[in-house]
Amino acid sequence: MEKVTIQDVAREAGVSLGTASNALNHPEKLKASTLQKVQSAMSTLGYMPNQSARLLAGGRNASFGLLLPSLDHGLFLQIANGAHSEARRHGFGLLIASADDDEQLQRSYLRYFMGTQMAGVLIQPLRIHDAPLDADFPIPIVYLDLHCRQPGYFVAVDNRAQGRLIAEHAVSIGSRRVSVIGSCEGPQAEHRVRGIRDVEATNPSVDFDYLLEGSTGLARDGFMMAQRIAELPETERPDFIIALSDVLATGAIAGAQDAGLRVPDDIAIAGCDGNPLAWNDSVPLTTCAPTGYEMGRRGVQFLVEQIGDGAGRERNPPVEEDPCHQTLIRPFLLARRSTVRG
Amino acid sequence: MEKVTIQDVAREAGVSLGTASNALNHPEKLKASTLQKVQSAMSTLGYMPNQSARLLAGGRNASFGLLLPSLDHGLFLQIANGAHSEARRHGFGLLIASADDDEQLQRSYLRYFMGTQMAGVLIQPLRIHDAPLDADFPIPIVYLDLHCRQPGYFVAVDNRAQGRLIAEHAVSIGSRRVSVIGSCEGPQAEHRVRGIRDVEATNPSVDFDYLLEGSTGLARDGFMMAQRIAELPETERPDFIIALSDVLATGAIAGAQDAGLRVPDDIAIAGCDGNPLAWNDSVPLTTCAPTGYEMGRRGVQFLVEQIGDGAGRERNPPVEEDPCHQTLIRPFLLARRSTVRG
C-alpha cells in the first residue's frame, strides 16, 4: 500500500498520466466515464496525492499558516478559532504553529511556511521589531496585534485603549491610589502603560504609581508584588492594582489575600489582557481585551483579499493605491467581582 | 528578491549545486571556508529553501502534525502544549490543525499531513471508528483518547474512570439521588456513563437516573435540563447532577440558579471533562479530567520512538514483538465549590 503515485493510478485506470492529474485538478475537462474510472482507480489503490510534488509542480497551496507567540493565552485560541472558521468559509485550510516565545523558532516556522508556499501567513510577532520582515517574503503576510505605519496588512490592537479603559474603570469606582504592576518590556505592555498615563493626566486627584520591574510574567511575581504592597501602612496603601496581565493579576489576588486583605473590599485588582486561561476560582477577575475571534477573522479576510477567494482562483492584482491596510480592533472592558464591591 | 533557488546560491558562492545543498543538510562535509562562503551567499540572496522540493527529493520532514477535533476545549490546548514541548525537545516542529468537529475535514487534513510527508501524526479522532485508518498510512500515527485492541500506538484516556470518580464523589458527599445529563453519543460519553453505572451497582441505596437525550452539547441544553429538574417536587428532585461535559454543567448551574436553587446547597452540579474554557465565574465547577499535557507529551514520545530521535536520524527498525502500544492516562478529580458545601 505504500507509495502509490499518480502513475500507478493512470496505469490502473488505463489512461495517461496527464488525464489522471486532470481528474484531480480539472475534473470538468474529463468525460464523465473517464473521471469515474480514474476515481475508482484512486480509491482502490488508496492513492494520496503527494503535496510536495503538487506544490513543486506549480499547484497552489490552499492553506494559510497561523504563527502564534505561544499556546498558553486564551486570546490566541480565540484568534485561532476566528482565523480557522473564516479560512474554511473561503475554502482554505489553516495550519497553526507556536513560536513558544522564542524568536529563533518564530523565524524558523516563518521560513517553513514560506518554504511550503502557504497561500498566506498570519503572524503575531513576538516583538514590534519583527514587522519589517515582510518586504522579503513572496507570500501574503498579515500581522496581528501590531500598529505599524508601513505598507502592509495589519490587524492592530489598541493596547493603549486597553490601558485607558482599565484606568478609567479604576477612577470611576472612586479609587484614590492606583498601583500598576508588571514588566514594561513588550510593546503591548508599553502601550497599555501609556493609556494608563493618559488617564492619570486627566485625573490629577488620583495617585498613580508604577512598579514596572522586569518580571518574568509568572503568577508568583504578582503574588510577591501584592505582598509588598500589602505591607505598606494603610494610609499609603493603594486601593487598586492594575496588573499588566491577567496571570499577574491572578497571582496578585492570591498574594493580597494571603496577606490578609480582602479583594475587592480592601483592595481592587484588575488584569489587562483578557486571558481566560489565567482565571481561577478565587475571585472573578476584571480585565480588558480585544476579541481574538474578530482578530483572526479579519486577518484571514486580509489574506483572502490579497490572493482572491477560493482555493484555485487567480491572485488578485496588487492593490497599490493605499499601501497601508490596517484594522483597529477595539478592546472592551470586562468588569467583574475583583473590582466591583458589594 | 523573489524565487531565489539553491542554484543561485551556488553560483553566487562559486560552488556547485551539490555543495550548496550539502551546506544545508550535511554541513560537516564541507570545509569550513566553503561553508562560510555558501552561508553568506544564502543570506545576501535571502535564500529560503523550498520545502516541497526538499521533501520531494527525499529529504525528511522534521515536523509532526497534530490533528485535533476542535479548538474550543481546554484539554486540546493542553495536549497541544505537551506535544509541542516534547516535539521541540527532540528537534521536531509541530503543526496543528483542527477538524472542527467535521469528519470530512478530519480526513482532509489527515490526507494533507500524509501528502506532505510529516514525520508523524498525532490524532484525536472524532469517532472510535476512525481508528483503523492507520493500516493504510505510510507514516507513524498515534491516536489520542482511544482504547483500541489493535496493533498500533494509542494514548488512551480512561473515560470510564472519569465517570467513576465523579460518581464516587457524588456518593461520598452523601447524595441520595443523582441525575446524569448529556448526550451519550461519542465514545467518550459512553464510557463515562459506564463508569457511573459501575458506581451505581455498588451503591444500591443511591438513586441514579439518566437523562441522556440527544443534546447538541451547548450550555443552553444544560440550562434547560436543569430547569426541568428544578421543577420536580422537592421529594423527587435529585440533589446531584452529573453533566457529561463541563459546558453542559456550566449551563446547568445557570439553569438551576435561574430556577431559584442554590448551588451547591440545594443541588450539587459537576462536569466531567475538565474544560477550563467552559468555566465561568458563578461557581467554581467540580470536574474530572486527564492531564492533556501528559497526553500530548506521551503521544509525541510514541512518534519519536517509531522514527528515531533527532530530525535527521535513521528510522528505527519496526518493533514487532508487541504490536500494541498503549499508554493509559489516568484522570483526576477536581473537587470544587459546585459540589462542596460550606
Next chain:
DNA sequence: GAAAGGTATTGAAGCGTATCAACGATATGC
C-alpha cells in the same frame, strides 16, 4: 617521488506532480 588513503567537491539522476502544446477522435456545417 610514487602509491595509497583521505577529504572535498562535482554533476547527473530522479523524486511525483501540474501544465500545456500537440494530437486524435468525434461532432458540425456545407
Next chain:
DNA sequence: GCATATCGTTGATACGCTTCAATACCTTTC
C-alpha cells in the same frame, strides 16, 4: 464526403532539491 471546429486525451517538460557515484585535490607513508 470533405473541411472545420470542439472536445478529450496524451506525453514531454519543468518545478527545486537531495543523493550518490565519480572525480579532483590534498596528505601521508615507505
